[in-house]
Amino acid sequence: MFSYIGTVIQNFFHLIIPGSIIGLILLFLCLCLKVVPVQLIDQGAGFLLSILTLLFVPMTVGIMKYPFLLSWQGLLLFAAVLVSTILTIGISGLSSQFFEKSAEKRKEDQKCNKRYTHSS
Amino acid sequence: MQQALYAFLMILLTVACFLMMAKLYARLAFSFLIPVLTSTFLIIVILVACKIPYESYMEGGKWINSLLGPAVVALAFPLYKQREFLKKHLVLIIGNVAIAGFVGMVSVALIAKSFHLDHSLSLSILPKSVTTPVAMAVADGLGGRASMAIVGVMIAGIFGTMLAPYIFRLFGVESSVGRGIALGSASHALGTSKAAEYNELAFSMASVSMTLNAIMSSLLGPIIAWLLLS
Known part of the structure; x- marks a missing residue:
């Protein structure tokens, strides 16, 4: 239902962001503002999320429409996407971990500082 | 009537293949065998063997596809459950x-350029790390081809998900936050469902990252395309 509302909004404002993403943001806001009770979507959302990867299969089967991928250009395209994806996962994973740790450290330092000021 | 039966059969085929492959994956626990990849492969083999064109497969496939939108919306639920953590x-x-989105697009643009890849192809695979509907819209807006964008997105999704455990081990990424953000912002919804295998925190990190990345990439895409591919 929220997906539908999202699509309507998307068409209305001619946004580049698709309806499902708008729907996601709307549903999140509604949950936070307690407009929609959590119990209402608990089961439905849980079910949909548990079969999320299954829902992708018809689209991935669509790759068969592109025998072009077996050509030289196709191979290059594949390699480009693959290398870039590996880089993205590696770098973003590392940087997130680094910033998370440094944020934790800063908090600990602050705690220590407080303790010192208290004791002095 | 016959058409409805046909569509039903295709849905059955998809679900059966998927469940079988999911069971195989659970038993072997080998990350190369993610069910999306293996069941896609199996279905393509079956379709080719029975000479069924993709269009008639989609008679059934489109019903499964139509659940994808609501499923993406349902990602709001894990987000809501982790809202305190998110706020902090x-x-x-x-x-x-932002780093992930930037690295993802700049690297694919540079690699495509160094490979002398066709201009409209390069534009099409630029939004490869974004969830499909957004990627199609972005590629279209840039002057690429939406159908090629799907191919790029699928490669990034399937192989990113498949290789992620090895990449994490190689780079020493151990935190759930790091893994979630990396998976969500590089391999969109497929990565997000992989993150669910780790824990709830990684899952919601991934779904936030996917959402944010979709929004940022639609803004960042035109700039990078203009800077690097024009």
Whole structure:
């Protein structure tokens, strides 16, 4: 239902962001503002999320429409996407971990500082 | 009537293949065998063997496809459950998703350029790390081809998900936050469902990253395309 509302909004404002993403943001806001009770979507959302990867299969089967991928250009395209994806996962994973740790450290330092000021 | 039966059969085929492959995956626990990849492969083999064109497969496939939108909306649920954590780490998340989105697009643009890949192809695979509907819209807006964008997105999704455990081991990424952000912002919804295998925190990190990345990439895409591919 929220997906539908999202699509309507998307068409209305001619946004580049698709309806499902708008729907996601709307549903999140509604949950936070307690407009929609959590119990209402608990089961439905849980079910949909548990079969999320299954829902992708018809689209991935669509790759068969592109025998072009077996050509030289196709191979290059594949390699480009693959290398870039590996880089993205590696770098973003590392940087997130680094910033998370440094944020934790800063908090600990602050705690220590407080303790010192208290004791002095 | 016959058409409805046909569509039903195709849905059955998809679900059966998927369940079989999911069972295989659970038994072997080998990350190369993610069910999406294996069941896609199996279905393509079956379709080719029975000479069924993709269009008639989609008679059934489109019903499964139509659930994808609501499923993406349902990602709001894990987000809601982790809202306290999100609020506390908002800057961290936004910053890292921006890094991921930037690295993802710049690297694919540079590699495509060094490979002398066809211009419209390069534009089409630029939004490869974004969830499909957004990627199609972005590629279209840039002057690429939406159908090629899907191919790029699928490669990034399937192989990113498949290789992620090895990449994490190689780079020593151990935190759930790091893994979630990386998976969500590089391999969109497929990565997000992989993140669910780790824990709830990684899952919601991934779904936030996917959402944020979709929004940022639609803004960042035109700039990078203009800078690097024009």
